[in-house]
Amino acid sequence: MPLPGNPNFMAGVPELVVLRLLRDREMYGYEIVQAIREQSGEVLSVGEGVIYPVLHALEKDGALKSRRKTVGGRSRVYYTVTPKGLKRFEVLAGDWSTLAAAIRAVLNGGQHVPAV
Amino acid sequence: MPLPGNPNFMAGVPELVVLRLLRDREMYGYEIVQAIREQSGEVLSVGEGVIYPVLHALEKDGALKSRRKTVGGRSRVYYTVTPKGLKRFEVLAGDWSTLAAAIRAVLNGGQHVPAV
DNA sequence: GTCTATACCTTGGACCGCGAGGTATGTCGC
DNA sequence: GCGACATACCTCGCGGTCCAAGGTATAGAC
Numbered sequence: 001m002p003l004p005g006n007p008n009f010m011a012g013v014p015e016l017v018v019l020r021l022l023r024d025r026e027m028y029g030y031e032i033v034q035a036i037r038e039q040s041g042e043v044l045s046v047g048e049g050v051i052y053p054v055l056h057a058l059e060k061d062g063a064l065k066s067r068r069k070t071v072g073g074r075s076r077v078y079y080t081v082t083p084k085g086l087k088r089f090e091v092l093a094g095d096w097s098t099l100a101a102a103i104r105a106v107l108n109g110g111q112h113v114p115a116v
Numbered sequence: 117m118p119l120p121g122n123p124n125f126m127a128g129v130p131e132l133v134v135l136r137l138l139r140d141r142e143m144y145g146y147e148i149v150q151a152i153r154e155q156s157g158e159v160l161s162v163g164e165g166v167i168y169p170v171l172h173a174l175e176k177d178g179a180l181k182s183r184r185k186t187v188g189g190r191s192r193v194y195y196t197v198t199p200k201g202l203k204r205f206e207v208l209a210g211d212w213s214t215l216a217a218a219i220r221a222v223l224n225g226g227q228h229v230p231a232v
Numbered sequence: 233g234t235c236t237a238t239a240c241c242t243t244g245g246a247c248c249g250c251g252a253g254g255t256a257t258g259t260c261g262c
Numbered sequence: 263g264c265g266a267c268a269t270a271c272c273t274c275g276c277g278g279t280c281c282a283a284g285g286t287a288t289a290g291a292c
Contacts, residue, residue, distance in 0.1 A: 009160070010126040010279065012246060017222050030270050032216065036222065043218035044125070044184065049250050052272060073258060074269065087132065093223065102159035102218055106133050109140065124249065146239050165281050168241060191236065191287060230272060 009099060014054050015044050016096055019081060019089035022064065026042050028076040029055055055079060124134060124203050132164050132212055135205035138180065144192040145171055155166065171195060174178050 022037055023026060029051055031102030036046050058064040066077050081089070127145050137151055145167055161166060174180040179201030182193050197205070 004161055008247065010129055010280085013219065014249080016196055017219070028270080029272095039222045039225075041221060042217035043214055044222070047250060048270090048272080048276095049252080050248085053249090056272095075257085076270070096219070096223075098159055100220075102156035103129060103133070103212070104216075105157060106155045107162070107212075108137055109155075124278060126249085130280080144239080147259090163281060164239090164241080165243090165283080166279085169280090190287085191241095215256070 013096070014050050015058065016089070016092040017044070017046070018051065018054055018058070018062070019085060020090065021080055022081045022091060026078045026080050027076050030076075034036060058085065058088075061088075096108065122152075128164050128208060129212070131174065132205070132208040133160070133162070134167065134170055134174070135179070135201060135208065138195055138197045139202065139205060142194045142196050144194050146192075176200065177204075 001015065018032060021039075025050065027035065030111055032055075033048055033051050036044050044113055055064065055066075059066055059079070061083060061084075064079045065082055066079050069076055069078050121191055127209075133152055134148060137148055143151065145164065148171075149162065149164055149167050152160050171182075172178065175182055175195070177200075179198055180195045181198055182195050185194050
């Protein structure tokens with residue numbers, strides 16, 4: 001949360017990314033890990049040790065719902081975004097946008113960049 | 117360091133910002149804290165508890181040089197960027213750029229954004 | 233003489249990310 | 263049938279960053 005007294009202003013990106021991916025379609029953890037790697041052009045490598053805890057926390061908070069599904073003999077846990085999760089995504093996305101703009105502003109020498 | 121095996125990929129923003137400000141002109145710690153707040157449009161609030169340790173670490177690494185100066189009866193520690201520090205800034209700035217682009221790519225649905 | 237602003241600094245803990253490790257099952261080659 | 267590899271889930275504990283809180287000291291205002 002960048003705006004008012006921001007504790008740990010850089011955190012929460014994994015969460016944001018997870019919510020973004022699940023907004024499009026139902027996915028399972030292992031798949032998410034690879035999707036992040038792919039879609040970021042191999043730049044972001046957010047491992048399973050990050051993703052699974054994030055998924056559990058989001059579900060506990062009611063931002064995600066899960067259901068087991070067996071595909072080709074493999075048991076998977078698929079996640080979907082709840083309305084609460086969608087709202088959370090929008091907040092986080094806005095925060096990120098604000099933050100990135102602020103950093104860019106400083107890098108550009110203090111000229112206020114009018115949002116992207 | 118976003119690219120190869122990235123430990124703590126989101127970190128280092130305070131350092132990056134400090135180097136950016138000092139690249140323009142000599143500044144002292146207290147001044148830097150306020151400059152960040154201002155230039156970021158009050159979004160970034162990186163307190164003294166962050167800045168001073170960063171300045172000390174950068175100086176210890178030879179990225180900055182300091183000199184005491186008394187202005188109007190007030191003793192200040194002014195910092196300037198060394199060539200090593202400049203190089204470090206360029207690396208960090210590039211890393212940040214890459215990272216921000218990667219996150220934006222994911223937020224945009226996996227279409228590779230051709231750098232900004 | 234007290235209060236506010238300036239200016240420096242350190243410490244403790246909180247939090248997050250992450251590697252490393254652990255379990256289990258399916259598939260492919262030999 | 264057996265080993266190696268990919269899939270798929272999970273947790274623990276370390277480590278690094280950030281940050282609030284607190285501490286010192288001087289200058290200027292009222």
